[in-house]
Amino acid sequence: MIAEKYAAEIEIILAKYPPDQKRSAVMALLYLAQRDGGYVTKGDMVEISEILGITPTEVASIVGFYTLYHDQPEGVIRIQVCNDLPCALRGADEFLEKLCENLGIQVGETTPDGLVTIEAVMCLAACDKAPMFQVQSADGLSYYEDQTVSSALEVVETLRKQDAS
Amino acid sequence: MMNEFILLRHRQIPDLDQLEVYRQHGGFEAFQNAVTAMNPNDVTQEVKASGLRGRGGAGFPTGLKWTFIDNENWPHYVVANADESEPGTFKDREIMEGNPFQFLEGVALTAYAIQATEAYIYLRGEFWQIAASLDQQIEELEAAGLLGEKIFDTDFSLRIFTHLGAGAYLCGEETALLESMEGKLGQPRLRPPFPPSYGLYGKPTVVNNVETLTNVPYIITRGADWYTSIGTEKSTGPKIFSLSGRVNKPGNYELPLGTTFRELIFEHGGGIPDGREIKAIMAAGASSSLIIANEEALDTPMDYESVPNVGADLGSASVIVIDDTVSIDWVLYKTLHFFSHESCGKCTPCREGIYWMRHIIDRIHQDEASWSDVELLNEVAYQIKGKCLCALGEFAIEAVTSGIERFESDFRAKAAEISSEG
Numbered sequence: 350m351i352a353e354k355y356a357a358e359i360e361i362i363l364a365k366y367p368p369d370q371k372r373s374a375v376m377a378l379l380y381l382a383q384r385d386g387g388y389v390t391k392g393d394m395v396e397i398s399e400i401l402g403i404t405p406t407e408v409a410s411i412v413g414f415y416t417l418y419h420d421q422p423e424g425v426i427r428i429q430v431c432n433d434l435p436c437a438l439r440g441a442d443e444f445l446e447k448l449c450e451n452l453g454i455q456v457g458e459t460t461p462d463g464l465v466t467i468e469a470v471m472c473l474a475a476c477d478k479a480p481m482f483q484v485q486s487a488d489g490l491s492y493y494e495d496q497t498v499s500s501a502l503e504v505v506e507t508l509r510k511q512d513a514s
Numbered sequence: 515m516m517n518e519f520i521l522l523r524h525r526q527i528p529d530l531d532q533l534e535v536y537r538q539h540g541g542f543e544a545f546q547n548a549v550t551a552m553n554p555n556d557v558t559q560e561v562k563a564s565g566l567r568g569r570g571g572a573g574f575p576t577g578l579k580w581t582f583i584d585n586e587n588w589p590h591y592v593v594a595n596a597d598e599s600e601p602g603t604f605k606d607r608e609i610m611e612g613n614p615f616q617f618l619e620g621v622a623l624t625a626y627a628i629q630a631t632e633a634y635i636y637l638r639g640e641f642w643q644i645a646a647s648l649d650q651q652i653e654e655l656e657a658a659g660l661l662g663e664k665i666f667d668t669d670f671s672l673r674i675f676t677h678l679g680a681g682a683y684l685c686g687e688e689t690a691l692l693e694s695m696e697g698k699l700g701q702p703r704l705r706p707p708f709p710p711s712y713g714l715y716g717k718p719t720v721v722n723n724v725e726t727l728t729n730v731p732y733i734i735t736r737g738a739d740w741y742t743s744i745g746t747e748k749s750t751g752p753k754i755f756s757l758s759g760r761v762n763k764p765g766n767y768e769l770p771l772g773t774t775f776r777e778l779i780f781e782h783g784g785g786i787p788d789g790r791e792i793k794a795i796m797a798a799g800a801s802s803s804l805i806i807a808n809e810e811a812l813d814t815p816m817d818y819e820s821v822p823n824v825g826a827d828l829g830s831a832s833v834i835v836i837d838d839t840v841s842i843d844w845v846l847y848k849t850l851h852f853f854s855h856e857s858c859g860k861c862t863p864c865r866e867g868i869y870w871m872r873h874i875i876d877r878i879h880q881d882e883a884s885w886s887d888v889e890l891l892n893e894v895a896y897q898i899k900g901k902c903l904c905a906l907g908e909f910a911i912e913a914v915t916s917g918i919e920r921f922e923s924d925f926r927a928k929a930a931e932i933s934s935e936g
Contacts, residue, residue: 365634365675370715372697376680380639401697414699414858416681417639433601434800434848435758435834471683471855472601472800473640476756476834477764483640490642 351396355381359400371401375411379418384487387427388419416470417485424459424466426508427485428501432469435476444480445469447498452505464509484508520744520752521728522768524612531647533654536615542660544734545622550666552734557627561730563738565750570595570686570723571798571830573818582710583628584718591719592625592633593695593709594727597679597686599638601852602799602832605754605766606724610637610644613728614651618674620727622661623734625672628720632673636691639680648676683856687904688721690858701860702904725754745771749817749828757783759835760790772820776812779835786837794836794921797821798829800849801909803916804842807835825916842921843928846891846913847879853910864907867898871914878928885929892918 352359358381359374366373375397382393394408401408412418430448432441449455449467459466475481478494482501486508493504524530527539536542548557562577583590594617598606609617625633637645652674655661663671682700684690689703692714713719729751733741742750749771755778758764762784769778775795779785786792795811796802803826805811811824821828836845854872859865874891877883895911902908918925 365677367715370696373677373695375697376678376694379680380678403697410699411697414682415639415679418680433852434796434845435602437848438759438834438836438840439764471681471852472599472603474598474604474607474638476602476604476758476832477766479758490640492640 351378351382351393352400372403375401375403375408376415379408379412383418386422387425387485387487388422390420424464425486425512426464426505427466427468428482428505429468429470429473429485430482431471431473431475431479433472433476435472436479436481439476439479441480444496444498444501448501451498451502464512465505486512519768520732521609521616521725521754522612522766523616530613531611531615531651533615533651533658540735541615541731542619544731545619545626545660546666548623548626548734549668549670554627554629557623557734560738561627561733564729564733564741565738565748566726566729566733566741567749567818568723569725569729569753569830571600571801573828576722576726579710579722580624580627580720582708583720584711587711587718589632589717590628590630591714591717592621592628592630593688593691593714593719593721594621594633594635595686595688595691595721595723596635596637596641596644597691598641598724599683599686600799600801600830600832601849602758602796602834603756603830604758605756605830605832607641607644608766609724609728609754610641610648614648615655616731617724617728618648618651618655620730621674622672623730624720624722624727625674626670628718629670630720631671632675634695634714635674635676636685636695637676637678638685639678642678645676645678652676682858683852684858684904684906687906690904691721692719699858701858704903746815746817746819748819753816753831755816756830756832757835758832759796760786760792760837760840761835762787771817772815774813774815775807775833778816778833779812783835786835790837790839792835793838793840794842794845795826796834796836796845796913797826797831799832799834800852801829801905801912802826802834803912804836804845804920805916806920825920826912841928842917842924843875843878846917847875849913850875850910853906857906857910861902861904861907863898863901864910867894867907868910870894871910878925881928883929885926888918888925888929 362377378397398405398408430445480496481494529535558580566576567573685694685700690700694700709719753771755767767782792807795805850872854868895914898907
């Protein structure tokens with residue numbers, strides 16, 4: 350129940366918007382819901398709809414439209430590699446391919462231990478520091494820039510250890 | 515080269531992201547002067563006289579936009595567009611990370627000019643850490659009496675809030691951004707009405723890009739005459755050029771508008787790696803026409819009036835360099851995959867057209883297409899042109915139509931491979 354667990358944060362979020370425009374808070378509340386477990390459950394969507402006075406379907410449509418929300422459990426650590434044009438001109442495609450090879454999975458798949466998912470994503474505004482990726486996890490989003498396959502594998506190992514501890 | 519940074523000042527002044535340091539270097543003097551000694555309209559007129567044009571890509575005159583605000587309808591809002599998502603663009607991120615208070619002062623000055631008491635900063639979801647820093651910086655400003663109630667003991671009050679997006683390129687389009695802020699799908703609105711008359715929550719709203727807003731404090735402090743001495747007659751001021759692709763030194767370069775492509779790419783960017791030749795330039799990220807990088811193009815000044823002479827637009831000045839190892843069909847393959855993913859689905863020509871263009875370019879790229887497929891690709895592109903609510907559909911076809919027209923031999927070579935096998 351996010352309403353109880355994050356009561357103070359929800360209050361701060363709602364205070365950003367006019368009292369009759371609570372719906373504006375839907376994106377921020379979805380991030381809260383996603384903090385545990387890495388994805389938004391049906392129950393979360395119903396709860397958010399009740400807080401904001403909109404329908405659960407409207408909340409679900411937001412989850413479906415925006416790529417940073419997930420409605421399915423995937424790896425706890427999402428490695429999101431940008432392979433758009435500017436990054437690809439700096440070797441992002443080869444980087445992504447070799448990283449997948451080393452982890453033994455394809456783009457979009459999760460490692461057998463359920464921890465790491467590799468995704469190809471759209472521009473992350475770090476074109477001059479490619480190859481690069483962001484990691485989406487319970488701690489939020491962090492950027493890793495000017496990467497090689499070996500430095501990326503080190504990052505994955507570090508994150509795995511953090512998750513285990 | 516400019517001796518003094520106006521936007522990327524953090525490269526010359528250490529710790530400029532600390533409020534104390536920013537104030538030691540004249541920070542918030544423009545805001546104080548405006549709020550205590552200038553009429554809101556004077557601020558607008560100064561910005562109008564400076565010739566400042568929107569740095570997000572459209573290049574619309576900023577001060578003029580502010581004059582369109584409907585003064586019969588209240589409250590007014592300022593929304594800073596920090597959704598930076600154009601492939602090749604990474605300038606707003608550096609401003610917000612390195613020189614955040616100048617940006618926030620720009621937001622505050624804009625709010626004073628249009629008498630908004632609330633301003634929002636819409637950041638792309640990936641800028642989560644930047645949003646957290648801005649929240650803290652806004653708190654510091656409130657504690658210092660530079661934001662909040664009755665600022666400088668006047669009647670002017672202002673609060674600034676951050677709002678995170680969640681991964682949708684289209685939310686950089688101002689009406690889609692406003693929809694997203696209202697908690698809806700990030701899809702564009704039919705215009706007119708434009709945001710200055712019908713914006714956030716249906717109220718008069720000015721939406722400006724981060725870089726645009728970061729120019730404003732200097733314009734107020736030093737005046738429009740000083741500002742117009744930088745750049746060209748119709749494209750005044752400094753611009754941050756995001757340089758990426760096949761160059762030795764990619765990165766952000768703050769230079770006067772009107773600097774040539776040659777100076778940016780070869781002097782500042784260190785030229786093309788591995789002794790290769792430059793082949794094509796995209797001046798406005800993935801939304802660009804492909805410019806043939808000949809001598810004439812390289813000597814073209816990067817400003818709003820000159821870039822069209824080589825068949826493109828300056829846009830957000832995100833310069834992607836393509837060398838002679840790259841076949842242009844691959845460039846289209848990349849951009850079409852991007853736009854296909856980012857089309858919001860509202861307008862049929864964009865949604866369906868880009869979907870089919872992506873399928874055709876996949877075939878071309880995989881050597882499974884004939885010349886008639888290339889012609890079909892071009893035809894679908896022209897069917898999208900001018901038929902969508904926002905510019906995404908237009909952006910998606912820029913590289914397609916210019917690429918096929920200007921680099922025909924690359925496509926002929928691709929088509930020849932299939933016909934020689936067949």
